[in-house]
Amino acid sequence: xxxxxxxxxxxxxxxxxxxxxxxxxxxxxxxxxxxxxxxxxxxxxxxxxxxxxxxxxxxxxxxxxxxxxxxxxxxxxxxxxxxxxxxxxxxxxxxxxxxxxxxxxxxxxxxxxxxxxxxxxxxxxxxxxxxxxxxxxxxxxxxxxxxxxxxxxxxxxxxxxxxxxxxxxxxxxxxxxxxxxxxxxxxxxxxxxxxxxxxxxxxxxxxxxxxxxxxxxxxxxxxxxxxxxxxxxxxxxxxxxxxxxxxxxxxxxxxxxxxxxxxxxxxxxxxxxxxxxxxxxxxxxxxxxxxxxxxxxxxxxxxxxxxxxxxxxxxxxxxxxxxxxxxxxxxxxxxxxxxxxxxxxxxxxxxxxxxxxxxxxxxxxxxxxxxxxxxxxxxxxxxxxxxxxxxxxxxxxxxxxxxxxxxxxxxxxxxxxxxxxxxxxxxxxxxxxxxxxxxxxxxxxxxxxxxxxxxxxxxxxxxxxxxxxxxxxxxxxxxxxxxxxxxxxxxxxxxxxxxxxxxxxxxxxxxxxxxxxxxxxxxxxxxxxxxxxxxxxxxxxxxxxxxxxxxxxxxxxxxxxxxxxx
Amino acid sequence: xxxxxxxxxxxxxxxxxxxxxxxxxxxxxxxxxxxxxxxxxxxxxxxxxxxxxxxxxxxxxxxxxxxxxxxxxxxxxxxxxxxxxxxxxxxxxxxxxxxxxxxxxxxxxxxxxxxxxxxxxxxxxxxxxxxxxxxxxxxxxxxxxxxxxxxxxxxxxxxxxxxxxxxxxxxxxxxxxxxxxxxxxxxxxxxxxxxxxxxxxxxxxxxxxxxxxxxxxxxxxxxxxxxxxxxxxxxxxxxxxxxxxxxxxxxxxxxxxxxxxxxxxxxxxxxxxxxxxxxxxxxxxxxxxxxxxxxxxxxxxxxxxxxxxxxxxxxxxxxxxxxxxxxxxxxxxxxxxxxxxx
Numbered sequence: 001x002x003x004x005x006x007x008x009x010x011x012x013x014x015x016x017x018x019x020x021x022x023x024x025x026x027x028x029x030x031x032x033x034x035x036x037x038x039x040x041x042x043x044x045x046x047x048x049x050x051x052x053x054x055x056x057x058x059x060x061x062x063x064x065x066x067x068x069x070x071x072x073x074x075x076x077x078x079x080x081x082x083x084x085x086x087x088x089x090x091x092x093x094x095x096x097x098x099x100x101x102x103x104x105x106x107x108x109x110x111x112x113x114x115x116x117x118x119x120x121x122x123x124x125x126x127x128x129x130x131x132x133x134x135x136x137x138x139x140x141x142x143x144x145x146x147x148x149x150x151x152x153x154x155x156x157x158x159x160x161x162x163x164x165x166x167x168x169x170x171x172x173x174x175x176x177x178x179x180x181x182x183x184x185x186x187x188x189x190x191x192x193x194x195x196x197x198x199x200x201x202x203x204x205x206x207x208x209x210x211x212x213x214x215x216x217x218x219x220x221x222x223x224x225x226x227x228x229x230x231x232x233x234x235x236x237x238x239x240x241x242x243x244x245x246x247x248x249x250x251x252x253x254x255x256x257x258x259x260x261x262x263x264x265x266x267x268x269x270x271x272x273x274x275x276x277x278x279x280x281x282x283x284x285x286x287x288x289x290x291x292x293x294x295x296x297x298x299x300x301x302x303x304x305x306x307x308x309x310x311x312x313x314x315x316x317x318x319x320x321x322x323x324x325x326x327x328x329x330x331x332x333x334x335x336x337x338x339x340x341x342x343x344x345x346x347x348x349x350x351x352x353x354x355x356x357x358x359x360x361x362x363x364x365x366x367x368x369x370x371x372x373x374x375x376x377x378x379x380x381x382x383x384x385x386x387x388x389x390x391x392x393x394x395x396x397x398x399x400x401x402x403x404x405x406x407x408x409x410x411x412x413x414x415x416x417x418x419x420x421x422x423x424x425x426x427x428x429x430x431x432x433x434x435x436x437x438x439x440x441x442x443x444x445x446x447x448x449x450x451x452x453x454x455x456x457x458x459x460x461x462x463x464x465x466x467x468x469x470x471x472x473x474x475x476x477x478x479x480x481x482x483x484x485x486x487x488x489x490x491x492x493x494x495x496x497x498x499x500x501x502x503x504x505x506x507x508x509x510x511x512x513x514x515x516x517x518x519x520x521x522x523x524x525x526x527x528x529x530x531x532x533x534x535x536x537x538x539x540x541x542x543x544x545x546x547x548x549x550x551x552x553x554x555x556x557x558x559x560x561x562x563x564x565x566x
Numbered sequence: 567x568x569x570x571x572x573x574x575x576x577x578x579x580x581x582x583x584x585x586x587x588x589x590x591x592x593x594x595x596x597x598x599x600x601x602x603x604x605x606x607x608x609x610x611x612x613x614x615x616x617x618x619x620x621x622x623x624x625x626x627x628x629x630x631x632x633x634x635x636x637x638x639x640x641x642x643x644x645x646x647x648x649x650x651x652x653x654x655x656x657x658x659x660x661x662x663x664x665x666x667x668x669x670x671x672x673x674x675x676x677x678x679x680x681x682x683x684x685x686x687x688x689x690x691x692x693x694x695x696x697x698x699x700x701x702x703x704x705x706x707x708x709x710x711x712x713x714x715x716x717x718x719x720x721x722x723x724x725x726x727x728x729x730x731x732x733x734x735x736x737x738x739x740x741x742x743x744x745x746x747x748x749x750x751x752x753x754x755x756x757x758x759x760x761x762x763x764x765x766x767x768x769x770x771x772x773x774x775x776x777x778x779x780x781x782x783x784x785x786x787x788x789x790x791x792x793x794x795x796x797x798x799x800x801x802x803x804x805x806x807x808x809x810x811x812x813x814x815x816x817x818x819x820x821x822x823x824x825x826x827x828x829x830x831x832x833x834x835x836x837x838x839x840x841x842x843x844x845x846x847x848x849x850x851x852x853x854x855x856x857x858x859x860x861x862x863x864x865x866x867x868x869x870x871x872x873x874x875x876x877x878x879x880x881x882x883x884x885x886x887x888x889x890x891x892x893x894x895x896x897x898x899x900x901x902x903x904x905x906x907x908x
Contacts, residue, residue: 061896068903130767135774136801152778160728160766240728240766240908250730250899252633336798402630406637413641509630513596513622513643524602524625529770529790532798 031474032377035370040386042367043393043441046404049411061251062260069247073264077243077271080164080236081229085222087169091318092176093218097206098315100184101192103300104308110315115553117322118174119545121502121519123234124538125171127526128326129163131333138332160239168229170322176221183217223279230272231397234504234523244268245397252400265400327542333535342536349516350540356432356517357500360439361447365493367440368447373477376455394445398438398505405438405510435510442506443496450495454488455481487555494552498545593619595839598635600628600649601826605859612855613846619839628654635663635831645834646843648690650826653736656892659686664829669841675848679885680825680865687829690847691862694883695737695822697812698786700776709812712741712822713749715783716756724760725772725781729902733769733787737822738901739894743886744819747897754905765908770794770802777805787824792861792874813881820882824891826862 095114099107120128131137135152143149195209236243244264252261303311375383393401462484466476482489507517516524518537525533599606602625610621624631628649635642635658647658658664664686672688673681680689697709708719715724727734742750762781772784773794794806813821828847834840846852853869856862861872902908 064900068900130771134771135778136799136805141801150778152775152780156763156775156778156780159764237730240730242908246730249629252629403633403637406634410638410641508626509634511624513624520625528602528793529768530793530797 032370032374035367036374036383036386039367039371039444040389042437043444044389046401046408046441047393047396049404049407061257062263065247065251065260065264069242072242073244073247076161076241077230077268080161080168080241080243081226083161083165084168084172084229085226087165088173088176088225089218089222091169091173091322092221093180093211093214095173095315095318096177096180096184096214096218097210098311100181101300102307102311103302104311106312106315110312110319112550112553113319113323114177114315115174115549116319116546117171119498119542119549120171120323120326121234121504121541122167122171122228122232123238123504123526124522124534124541125167125326126163126235126238127522127531127534127538128329129167131531132325132329138329160241164235164239164241167235168225168232170318172225172228173318173322175224176218179217179221179224180214183214187213220279223275226275227272227394230268230275231394233397238526244271248397248400261400265397268397327539330535330539330542333532334539336532337535345516346521346536346540349518349521349537352432352511352515353501353517353519353540354544356436356439357497360436360443360500361493361497363436363440364443364447364496365451365489367444368451368492369489372448372451372455373481375452376460377473393441394443398442398503401442402438402506402509405434405441409434409437432512432515435506435512438506438510439500439503442503443499446499447492447496450488450492451485454485454492457488458484487558490555491552494548494555498548501541501545501548593617593836593839594622595619595645595836595843596622596643597624597646597648597843598631598644599623599625599647600631600654601625603860605856606648608859609847609852609855612852613843616846617842619842621843629657632658632661632663636661640833642831642833643835644831645836645840647829647831648827649829650824651732651736651891652825652827652888653732653739653892653895655682655687655825655827655829656889657895658829659684659889660892663832665832665834667830667841667844669845671845672841672848675845675850675853675866677865677867681827682829682889683887687827688844688848689825689827689865691826691853691856691860691865692823692883693826693862694788694813694881695733695785695824696788697783697814698773698776698791698809699783699812700779701808701810704782704810706810706812709783709814711815711818712737712785713745713753714814715760716753718760720760720783722760722762723782724757725762725775725784726757726765726907727767727769727772728765729899729907731768733824734785735895735898735902736824736891737785738898739891740822740884740886742894742897742901743890744884747901750898751901751905754901754907758906773809774802774805777808788863788875788878789861792872795874796861811878813878815884816882820884823863823883825865825888 099111099114133139140151143151191209191213192205195205231245232243233245233249235241236246237249244267248261248264248268251257251264371386375386458481462480463476466480467473471479501518504519504523507520508523511517511520518541521537522534522541525531525537597610610623614620624644626634628651631644631647631649632654635644635647638644642663647664649655649658659682666685667688668685673685676688680692681687697712697715699706699709714720729735738750738754741753745753763775767775769786769790770793772786773791775781776784788811791806791809791811794802797803797806815821828844830837830840830844848866850864850866850869853864853866857864857869857872857875861874863871863875
């Protein structure tokens with residue numbers, strides 16, 4: 001059920017406040033706006049620390065990069081992004097369609113399984129695909145050793161870009177699938193039934209009715225895929241691609257040219273903004289398809305045996321390439337590296353990852369809820385700027401963000417020891433606070449967007465009723481709004497948690513002494529070209545992620561029931 | 567109401583803050599390391615056992631660690647910086663974040679050629695970048711030098727990794743130093759014209775592609791061969807047994823070797839402990855462990871090599887100053903980009 005926000009202006013402050021003098025107005029400025037301002041500052045400060053670099057260092061290589069390399073960066077980045085987006089679309093949309101329209105054996109099972117590839121970080125998928133299909137991989141060795149069949153060309157003739165597109169596609173298509181499926185679930189049956197009555201076949205129903213309706217949701221999913229690809233470092237560096245992120249690493253850290261690196265980062269940022277604009281456009285289009293709650297929902301239909309077999313085959317093969325095959329490969333590696341795989345180090349990495357990801361998720365959700373609530377209470381251009389600005393944390397490549405954060409905390413430490421002489425030395429930069437802060441800044445947007453969407457769903461009617469009945473803003477939030485959005489908050493938290501689990505460069509650069517996250521452990525083994533050793537930490541990441549995705553799905557179902565019930 | 571909410575938030579954040587702060591031990595040495603080998607971890611533990619000094623480690627990629635030390639300035643936590651590649655050590659030195667290691671024991675352990683001329687860093691191990699070839703299709707007599715890989719007879723027979731690899735960048739940097747910019751540029755173009763497929767993969771994948779018949783020759787670091795021969799994956803062992811090793815340029819400039827080294831940071835807080843640790847790392851027992859578990863060549867001449875390395879025999883190595891690898895790095899990146907070596 002879609003509930004529109006009432007037309008009364010939310011800009012109006014409660015009567016008590018408007019009447020009172022300066023002190024009271026100051027009080028209204030209190031909590032929510034303060035959380036918003038604090039969140040915004042946290043995101044902005046580390047980025048400001050970088051801007052200094054733009055002016056201080058001479059740009060030795062910029063002209064060279066611009067003349068020789070920029071075109072390659074553009075084409076490779078756009079190629080991989082477009083390829084991955086298209087591939088994800090080709091996987092996600094048909095799957096969402098058949099699962100929404102038809103009933104078949106094992107449907108519930110596939111419904112769950114098809115979301116799980118999201119738990120596999122693309123860089124780990126890249127390692128496992130090398131392990132599966134490479135020369136010494138299980139597929140090639142099997143055919144070579146048992147049938148004397150040499151499938152070398154299988155892997156060597158496929159360019160690295162195609163591998164990258166494949167890896168991104170099979171791990172990220174669930175974004176498209178989830179959003180399209182959610183859209184179809186809320187569609188009226190009338191449109192489709194009428195189309196069928198008018199004599200359209202199944203294929204025509206999909207092409208002529210389904211696609212025009214669902215494309216904005218599919219596009220929203222594709223855009224998430226694009227954003228992930230733009231920010232990726234692990235996969236591009238593994239396949240040696242010349243994308244903007246790898247270029248930023250090369251110019252900054254390889255050539256020592258901060259200025260050029262920041263220029264490249266700005267171009268990347270511009271690309272991200274273009275993608276975000278497209279998302280906004282797609283979002284606006286979707287508004288034309290609001291469906292009344294009185295309509296009958298789409299009913300799934302049972303299909304004949306052959307069609308069923310076809311559907312099951314489709315679902316099964318996507319599950320196989322996206323989730324089961326990589327897991328099997330990891331299990332095979334685990335068998336090879338079994339001796340000495342279970343070390344205290346792994347246990348510590350697991351605990352550390354859980355702790356820091358949990359803590360950062362909590363911080364993100366508190367900041368995001370505060371900001372979103374402040375924004376819906378007082379809508380202003382300033383508020384929009386706040387939330388748009390916070391998106392920067394997600395848009396900037398992690399390694400660049402990390403350097404900004406280090407600069408920020410080094411200054412913070414200096415300040416701390418100057419003001420409090422007895423404070424522990426290097427309180428910030430010696431502790432996990434830096435990494436904790438970085439995760440929070442980076443994934444703030446993810447949390448914010450889910451909370452904002454949750455608030456949009458419940459609208460303002462209940463809160464305004466509560467305020468009219470005399471509760472203040474904060475009490476209204478805890479008594480009225482929070483119970484209504486809590487499911488959105490939980491699924492948002494799960495999303496942030498999974499993203500932190502999958503994150504790599506921040507962990508590499510910012511974790512304190514003697515600590516590893518599961519991601520950094522995996523990376524070190526892969527970096528030493530000892531892929532079989534990556535099995536255990538990878539499996540931990542994937543299984544944890546999968547568990548949280550399942551939790552998220554269960555809560556989302558509850559939320560649907562919950563909001564519809566109201 | 568809001569106050570309660572705020573208090574709860576702050577106390578939660580504080581809890582996580584303290585939960586993740588590190589408790590400082592009495593005697594420590596803080597290391598930023600870009601070497602992520604298991605052998606290193608064993609040595610850290612051994613040093614602590616022998617001396618009671620705890621080794622704290624952050625490991626990440628070298629260039630980012632250098633940037634971190636730079637940004638931290640006087641406040642840096644790092645006492646030692648450990649990395650692979652002479653070029654990287656050079657850039658650490660030119661970033662002005664190092665100070666000389668003053669210890670007669672270290673100077674005695676490490677020959678002058680394998681440390682910086684001001685002792686801003688000292689070598690820990692070396693590795694050679696050699697030519698590996700298909701035992702089936704190539705006779706070792708056909709091979710001679712790196713330069714020869716650009717000859718037309720190797721058309722469609724060379725497999726290589728992308729030029730983003732530091733190992734190839736350093737090799738090219740050494741060729742720029744030895745042969746001049748023009749010849750080095752021609753070499754890149756020549757080798758790129760001989761590629762059997764576009765550059766991709768890591769060192770091990772080059773060896774596998776040779777065994778698979780995609781190409782006949784490739785460049786590879788020596789320790790990867792050791793690691794493959796001792797891999798837990800039986801298919802990888804099989805692949806490694808089917809490639810031949812050739813140490814090129816024996817009659818000319820010598821085989822390209824690179825160094826992994828340790829450096830003392832300018833603002834090290836635990837300098838004495840750090841120097842003790844460097845003395846330990848360059849001592850024969852630690853050197854032998856490094857060679858035994860990671861198949862690298864020890865820098866300390868009295869340390870015994872792993873039998874596998876011993877079996878390869880002695881070879882003539884390049885004698886250029888390692889700092890040139892760093893000085894020529896940017897030029898090497900440019901030549902690769904211009905020459906079509908992706």
